[in-house]
Amino acid sequence: MFFSVVIPTYNRKPILEKCLRSLEQQVIPPNSPIEGYEVVVVDDGSTDETVGWLRANAAALPHVRLFLQDHQGPAAARNLGVEKATGDTIIFIDSDLVVTEVFLQAHAAALVEGTKRLGSDRLFTYGRVINTCNFDDPTAEPFKVTDFSAAYFATGNVAIARHWLEQAGLFDTRFQLYGWEDLELGVRLKNLGLTLVKCPAAVGYHWHPPFALSQIPNLIDKEIQRGRMGVLFYQKHPTWDVRLMIQMTWLHRVLWGVLSLGGRLNERTLAPLLQWLIDRGKPQLALEIARVFLNWYNVQGVYAAYDEFLASKA
Known part of the structure; x- marks a missing residue:
């Protein structure tokens, strides 16, 4: 070969x-x-x-x-x-x-x-x-x-x-x-x-570079993009498996809504904790915590893009 x-x-x-x-x-x-x-x-x-x-x-x-x-x-x-x-x-x-x-x-x-x-x-x-x-x-x-x-x-x-x-x-x-x-x-x-x-x-x-607070705007933007592309994925393959993959289910909406307290735990409110962890040499742990609000942005992006899709079909 x-x-x-x-x-x-x-x-x-x-x-x-x-x-x-x-x-x-x-x-x-x-x-x-x-x-x-x-x-x-x-x-x-x-x-x-x-x-x-x-x-x-x-x-x-x-x-x-x-x-x-x-x-x-x-x-x-x-x-x-x-x-x-x-x-x-x-x-x-x-x-x-x-x-x-x-x-x-x-x-x-x-x-x-x-x-x-x-x-x-x-x-x-x-x-x-x-x-x-x-x-x-x-x-x-x-x-x-x-x-x-x-x-x-x-x-x-x-x-x-x-x-x-x-x-x-x-x-x-x-x-x-x-x-x-x-x-x-x-x-x-x-x-x-x-x-x-x-x-x-x-x-x-x-x-990838060690996690820093300066990366958060780009990470949020990627999650919103991923939500939009997830809806395209679902348009091509409208199956339950794809819905699970792109987090377009009530379960994901509830899960990340609860974990982020409805978006109240976000890049602003968690910034002091994340920076404290980064300063103590734990950037990976800080990133894992940041994924709570990053996933919330992703789910919000998925449903916003799906609403746009439905509106375009109406």
């Missing part, structure tokens, strides 16, 4: 450098089913020095192929990456993911074993993603309970035969705001009968 690692990126130059260097350090044993690999980077209209850095360091990144597009979002970027890829097997990762040296081999071994076990390539492998804010040494982070994911198809770390993506129809480029474009494609792949095969040996370390 020939791997095409597809990476969309937008203004993430510092961590992208680590991401791409980790992919250049892959160890592929002589008996590996991997015949070769490429790294297809799609720059989604970055305004930092991403493109200049990639071009200046092309000799040090021999597996990288760079393509450019205007800022259209990750769905369009991933579709362009698949279109330009030469491999028969696609691996999706995000540009803020740093992988171990056995990353590609682990996916390959799991794909081969899964195909033998199922008697078909109607599957994809899902690697482990570990969240970290350690920029200097991201791979030092241990796996935590909060790193567990029950998602069926999340593009942070998956490998899949290219023809299944093409048969499913690739990503829906109407998902231009934050969220859901990968899980929506996952619904279509599930309808094709693909099996998720866990691949914990294919580890990616997802870096």
Whole structure:
């Protein structure tokens, strides 16, 4: 098999450098089913020095192929990456993911074993993603309970035969705001009968800066965007499972309404507590507490977008 690692990126130059260097350090044993690999980077209209850095360091990144597009979002970027890829097997990762040296081999071994076990390539492998804010040494982070994911198809770390993506129809480029474009494609792949095969040996370390109060406006905006894209997801797949995923149920409305005291526990009222935790070296705990009001914003965003949708149909 020939791997095409597809990476969309937008203004993430510092961590992208680590991401791409980790992919250049892959160890592929002589008996590996991997015949070769490429790294297809799609720059989604970055305004930092991403493109200049990639071009200046092309000799040090021999597996990288760079393509450019205007800022259209990750769905369009991933579709362009698949279109330009030469491999028969696609691996999706995000540009803020740093992988171990056995990353590609682990996916390959799991794909081969899964195909033998199922008697078909109607599957994809899902690697482990570990969240970290350690920029200097991201791979030092241990796996935590909060790193567990029950998602069926999340593009942070998956490998899949290219023809299944093409048969499913690739990503829906109407998902231009934050969220859901990968899980929506996952619904279509599930309808094709693909099996998720866990691949914990294919580890990616997802870096993000330590939580700070200055990030809250952007996080709130993302939750509102995620709510709007969730309604698009539900329009395409009006099922109870999707309603649960996008938090468009009375249960979620009551849960986050109660936990946030009807929105009274918010970015303003909780700011002193969050800053106190950050000052004591507990930014992750502060973020988990902030998720109470972030989820409340998400649920509010979902229902606001759904009301707009219903009004447009009236």
